Amino acid sequence: MDLKGTPVFHGYRMPAEWEPHSMCWIGWPERLDNWRDNAIHGQRAFVEVATAISKFEPVTVCASAAQWANARSQLPKSVRVIEMSLNDSWLRDSGPTFVVKESKSTSDSEAKVAGIDWEFNSYGGVDGGCYIDWSFDNLLASKILDVERVPKFKHSMILEGGSIHVDGEGTCLTTEECLLNKNRNPHMSKEEIEDELKAYLGVKKIVWLPRGLYGDEDTNGHIDNMCCFVKPGVVLLAWTDDESDPQYERSIEAYSVLSSATDAKGRKFEIIKLHIPGPLCMTAEEEAGLVQVGEAKARCVDSVLAASYINFYIANGAIITPQFGDQKWDDEAVRVLSHTFPDHQIVRIKSARDILLGGGNVHCITQQQPAA
Incomplete structure (x- = not known):
C-alpha cells in the first residue's frame, strides 16, 4: 500500500546504518558500457561483497532475467537471488530508503518498517545523467517494497x-553539490528540500557540506563518498594531507563546516580523518574493456577515480570496507576503522577497484533493510 502524507506524523524515522538489519539488498552488474570485459570483473567484485555480508546478515541480489542464472551460479546458496529488471546496479541509490517506527503500545497495528520510494533520474537525467534510460531503476524501490x-x-x-x-537521532548529512544541483529538483529551494527530508526521514537538522569528493562527477558529490556517521556526534571525513591534491581544499572546507556545526541534540562533532588512497586513474587496459554503445557516460583513460574508504558498509557486526591496492592507505584505513568500530569485524574487499571503475563502491551497491 502507499501511505500518503508525511511519515513523521506516524513516528517513522530513518535508522542509522549501525542499527540492526534484517536484510541487505544488492544489484547485479551487466552493462557493457559501464562494466568492462562483459562485466566479469564487476560481477566477481559484487560476489565478494555479497559473500562477505552474507556471513553477518541475510543478502538478496537482484538480477535481470538474462543474468539470473549467471548470478545464481556465482553466489553462495545462502544468498537469495531474485529476478528484477535493472538499468544498472546501484541499489543504494535506486532502491528504497527504509524507515522504522517504534511503537509506544503493543496494540499499535501500524507497520514497524516502511520504505520511501523516491524518484530516480540516473544522477541528473538528460543534464549529465549516467545513462539515458533509467525506467527500470525508477521502479526498483516500489518492486522491492x-x-x-x-x-x-x-x-x-x-x-x-x-x-x-x-x-x-535526528541529524542528516548531505552535500549542496548534489541535492542543490539543478539536474535534480530545480523547482525546489534549499528550505523546501530540508522540509521534505525532515518530514520523510524523521530528522530535525540537516548539516550541509558544500561539496563531495573530488572526481565524483557521476553522482555530483554524494555524501557517502565524503563523510559519514559512525555514531551520534562522531563522523568520519575523507581526508588528504597533500596540499597539492584537488581533494585537499574540499576536505579542509568540510572540516571547517563540521567544526562549527552541531547535531540535532546540540553536540559538537568529533571528526575522525580517513585518508584517501591514490590518486587513482583508469588505465588504458581498463578502458579498452568497455563497449560504448552511446547510452552510458563515457569512461576515459587517465580519468580520476573517486576512491574513498568512507564508502564502506556497516553490516550486523562487521565493516565491509573497500581496498584499492594502495598498501599504505589500505592498511591505514583498516587501522582507523578498527579503532572507530572496536566491536565490529573489519572485512577487506580486495576487488573494490573493479566496483570503483563503474562509478562507486561498497556502500553504493548495498542498501540495508532494518530489522523490525
Missing part, C-alpha cells in the same frame, strides 16, 4: 540513497 510486503511512502522528489547519511 512489494516483494517484502513493506508499506510504501511514494515521493515525487528526486533523491538517491547515497546522497544522505543519518545518525538515527
Whole structure:
C-alpha cells in the first residue's frame, strides 16, 4: 500500500546504518558500457561483497532475467537471488530508503518498517545523467517494497540513497553539490528540500557540506563518498594531507563546516580523518574493456577515480570496507576503522577497484533493510 502524507506524523524515522538489519539488498552488474570485459570483473567484485555480508546478515541480489542464472551460479546458496529488471546496479541509490517506527503500545497495528520510494533520474537525467534510460531503476524501490510486503511512502522528489547519511537521532548529512544541483529538483529551494527530508526521514537538522569528493562527477558529490556517521556526534571525513591534491581544499572546507556545526541534540562533532588512497586513474587496459554503445557516460583513460574508504558498509557486526591496492592507505584505513568500530569485524574487499571503475563502491551497491 502507499501511505500518503508525511511519515513523521506516524513516528517513522530513518535508522542509522549501525542499527540492526534484517536484510541487505544488492544489484547485479551487466552493462557493457559501464562494466568492462562483459562485466566479469564487476560481477566477481559484487560476489565478494555479497559473500562477505552474507556471513553477518541475510543478502538478496537482484538480477535481470538474462543474468539470473549467471548470478545464481556465482553466489553462495545462502544468498537469495531474485529476478528484477535493472538499468544498472546501484541499489543504494535506486532502491528504497527504509524507515522504522517504534511503537509506544503493543496494540499499535501500524507497520514497524516502511520504505520511501523516491524518484530516480540516473544522477541528473538528460543534464549529465549516467545513462539515458533509467525506467527500470525508477521502479526498483516500489518492486522491492512489494516483494517484502513493506508499506510504501511514494515521493515525487528526486533523491538517491547515497546522497544522505543519518545518525538515527535526528541529524542528516548531505552535500549542496548534489541535492542543490539543478539536474535534480530545480523547482525546489534549499528550505523546501530540508522540509521534505525532515518530514520523510524523521530528522530535525540537516548539516550541509558544500561539496563531495573530488572526481565524483557521476553522482555530483554524494555524501557517502565524503563523510559519514559512525555514531551520534562522531563522523568520519575523507581526508588528504597533500596540499597539492584537488581533494585537499574540499576536505579542509568540510572540516571547517563540521567544526562549527552541531547535531540535532546540540553536540559538537568529533571528526575522525580517513585518508584517501591514490590518486587513482583508469588505465588504458581498463578502458579498452568497455563497449560504448552511446547510452552510458563515457569512461576515459587517465580519468580520476573517486576512491574513498568512507564508502564502506556497516553490516550486523562487521565493516565491509573497500581496498584499492594502495598498501599504505589500505592498511591505514583498516587501522582507523578498527579503532572507530572496536566491536565490529573489519572485512577487506580486495576487488573494490573493479566496483570503483563503474562509478562507486561498497556502500553504493548495498542498501540495508532494518530489522523490525
